[in-house]
Amino acid sequence: xxxxxxxxDRRLAAQALAANDPTGWFEPLYAEAAAGTSVVxxxxxxxxxxxxxxxxxxxxxxxxxxxxxxxGYGTDAEFVAAQGIRTTAFDVSPSAIRGARARFPHSPxxxxxxxxxxxxxxxxxxxxxxxxxxxxxxxxxxVRALAITGIRDLLAPGATLLVIADISKTPATVGPPWPLxxxxxxxxxxxxxxxxxxxxxxxxxxxxxxxxxxxxxxPAQSAD
Numbered sequence: 001x002x003x004x005x006x007x008x009d010r011r012l013a014a015q016a017l018a019a020n021d022p023t024g025w026f027e028p029l030y031a032e033a034a035a036g037t038s039v040v041x042x043x044x045x046x047x048x049x050x051x052x053x054x055x056x057x058x059x060x061x062x063x064x065x066x067x068x069x070x071x072g073y074g075t076d077a078e079f080v081a082a083q084g085i086r087t088t089a090f091d092v093s094p095s096a097i098r099g100a101r102a103r104f105p106h107s108p109x110x111x112x113x114x115x116x117x118x119x120x121x122x123x124x125x126x127x128x129x130x131x132x133x134x135x136x137x138x139x140x141x142x143v144r145a146l147a148i149t150g151i152r153d154l155l156a157p158g159a160t161l162l163v164i165a166d167i168s169k170t171p172a173t174v175g176p177p178w179p180l181x182x183x184x185x186x187x188x189x190x191x192x193x194x195x196x197x198x199x200x201x202x203x204x205x206x207x208x209x210x211x212x213x214x215x216x217x218x219p220a221q222s223a224d
Contacts, residue, residue: 008038013176022143023092023115030095040096043072047079048133049204050164050213055083060160064128067154068109069116070135074100077109085129090114116147125156133164136184137177144184152193158220160196163188165212167200185214193218 009029016024032038068077068089073096077089090112091097097111114120116135132151139147155161168179182198189195196215203209 008032009041009176017140022140023117026091026093027095030093030099034095034099040072042134044075047076048164050201050211051076051131051133051162052079054162054213055080058160060085061128061158065126065156066129066131067123067127069130069132069151070138071100071111072096073103074107074109074111076131076133078104078107080131081107081109088112092116116150117143119150119154124153127154128156128159130154130159130161132161134166134177137165137179139178140175141171141178145187148188152188152190155193155218157218159218161188161193161216163212163214167210167212180212185212188214188216
C-alpha cells in the first residue's frame with residue numbers, strides 16, 4: 001500500500017460490513033485498483049511459495065479438476081493450470097476477473113465470477129483439488145463457518161483440500177485480515193473430510209511471521 005492510501009481494504013471493508021455485506025468490499029477495492037487510485041495488497045507477480053512447494057510434490061489423479069478460491073488476478077491459478085490440472089478459478093469481484101483475463105489473455109484457466117458464500121450448485125462435489133489461500137481470513141468471523149462449509153461441499157470423492165492462511169493464537173477482532181487460529185483450521189475437518197497434515201511455515205517476506213499450510217482429504221467412498 002502507499003502512504004496516501006494506507007488501508008483501502010479496511011476502509012472499504014468497514015463500509016461493506018456496515019451494510020451487512022461481508023464480501024461487498026472486494027469489488028470496490030479492485031475497481032479502485034483498476035482506476036489507479038488504490039492497490040490490492042495481496043497482489044503479487046509470483047505464485048504463493050507455500051502452494052508451489054506443496055503442489056510440485058502432490059499426488060493427484062490424471063486430468064484432475066482444480067478450483068482456486070478467491071483467485072484475484074490469477075497468479076496462483078495459472079501455476080495450478082501449468083501443472084496439467086484442469087483449473088477453474090473464481091472471485092467475487094468482476095473487476096478482479098477482468099484483470100485476470102487481461103493479464104493472462106491466452107490462459108487455459110476458466111475464470112468465473114462467483115461468491116464463496118453462495119457457490120454455484122453445479123460445483124458441489126465437482127473438484128479433485130480445491131485451493132483456499134488467504135480468502136477465509138478476508139471474511140469476518142460471523143461468516144467463517146458458512147464459508148468453510150461451502151468449501152467442503154466443493155470437494156469430490158477422493159479430493160484434496162489445501163488451506164493456506166495467516167496464523168492467530170486467539171480469534172481476531174480487527175480486520176481485514178482476520179487470521180485463523182488452530183481451532184479454525186481444525187474446523188475444516190468433518191466426518192467425510194480427514195485432516196492429513198497441518199504445518200506452520202515462514203511467510204516468504206520480511207515479516208518474520210508464519211502461515212498455516214493444511215491438507216485435508218475426502219475419502220473416495222464419500223459420494224453422497
